[in-house]
Amino acid sequence: MPRLCLTFIIASFLNSSLMADLQIPTLTLNPLYSVVxxxxxxxxxxxxxxxxxxSDFTLYKNNSIIKTQSAVEITLTADASSQGLYNCDYIFRSSRSSRSNFINITVVxxxxxDISFRADKGWFHGLWGSHGLEVIKGYAFSINCFTKPQYPGGSFNLLFNGFTKKQTNFNHSAIFQFPEAEFDHQGNYSCTYxxxxxxxxxTSTATELLVITVKASPVPYIAVGLAAGFLLLLVPVIICFVKMxxxxxxxxxxxxKYKPTVQLPDVTGAGDIYETPQADDETDEEADYENTKDVFQQKDDSGDSDNDYINVDVCDLQI
Structure with a gap:
């Protein structure tokens, strides 16, 4: 019994002296930045x-063992759960060393x-199965990029047609204004924070694509259509007017050509007499005919008297 106690005391002394000889390890990180x-x-x-x-190295996160291996270098792929305090120790001749310094890992x-589109007028959704939005050339529109609060500050990037526009974050959003839509503004839009x-x-991942198509103004075509429609309506009106x-x-x-009947006053007591202007015309024509006839008769009578006068003279001469 005394020998067992002595052996235990000697082993404990040797182990404590060995641990005292084990140096505290140093934990380093490559790359040097701790925000990933x-x-x-x-x-x-x-x-x-x-x-x-x-013989072995052990990596801890928040005092929990993450990985144990014989190699000095321990590799991890960061994810959302990788954030925390890390340290390590090692085992040498069955003795474990003290733990190393801490490294604080922050995962961003x-x-x-999100991305959204806004326009007061001059836009509409694509028709006939097309995707995206259609904006009329010359009209104003805007694109809003926004995100949930995570970190103060920052900025938003608007990506379209190989170009990038940057705007400072204000209340976790940014509005990109386009005062007049041009054909160059047609394309696919996305945002990053x-x-x-x-x-x-x-930099965050990009939003889903927002497809915008810029169309020519339909006003000239509408004016031509209205003018053509007005002419089509005006032609039958003109035809009806001419016919009327x-x-x-x-x-x-x-x-x-039609002459109405004229009522003459009753002067004989036999009743009213109705005459028409046509009857008067016929009476006038008959009177003219009678006058002409009298003239010709007078001429004939004068001719006969002359003949008689000549005959008398001739007879007198013969006697």
Whole structure:
């Protein structure tokens, strides 16, 4: 029994003296920055000055074991759950060293922003199964990029047709104005959000594409259509007007040919006498005919008297 106690005391003394000889490791990170985004590779190194290589290295996050391996370098791929405090230790001759310094890892996981379109007038949704929005040339429109609050500051990038427009974040949104739509503004639009954290710039994934088509103004075509429609309506009106004028002229001519009956006063007591201007005309014509006849008869009588006078003279001469 005394021997067992002595053996235990000696082993404990040797183990404590060995741990005292084990140096505290140093945890390093490659690359040097500790602010990362999902998908980036984290390379930790648990470094010790031991003359002999330790058997195992263990990496901890928030005092929980993440990984244990024999190699000095421990590689991780960052994701949203990678954020936390990291340190390490090692095992040498069945003894575990003290833990290293801490490295604080921050993961910047920017959410995908949203994009929207706005125009007071001069726009409409695509027709006949086409996608996107259609804007009339010359009309104003705007595109709004916005995101949920995550970090203060930052800016929004509007991407279209290979160009980029940047605008400072205001209340987690930015409005890009287009005072007059031009054909160059036609294309696919998307937004990204950019922010600086610990001297590193991070950019979110792009939004879904917003397809905008710029159309020519339909006003000239509408004016031509209205003019053509007005002419089509005016032609039958003109035809009807001409026909009515002809009909009125025919009615006036027919009314001139027809002469109404005139009532004469009763002077004989036999009743009213009705005469028409046509009867008067016939009476006048008969009177003219009688006068002409009398004239010709007078001429004939004068001719006969002359003949008689000549005959008398001749007879007197013979006697």
């Amino acid at each position: 985004q999902p998908g980036e590779v984290l390379q930790f190194r648990c470094i010790t000055n031991q003359t002999e290589t330790p 996981n920017l959410q995908q922003p 950019e922010v600086s954290v610990s001297s590193r710039n991070f 004028q002809k009909r009125q002229k025919l009615q006036v001519n027919s009314s001139k």
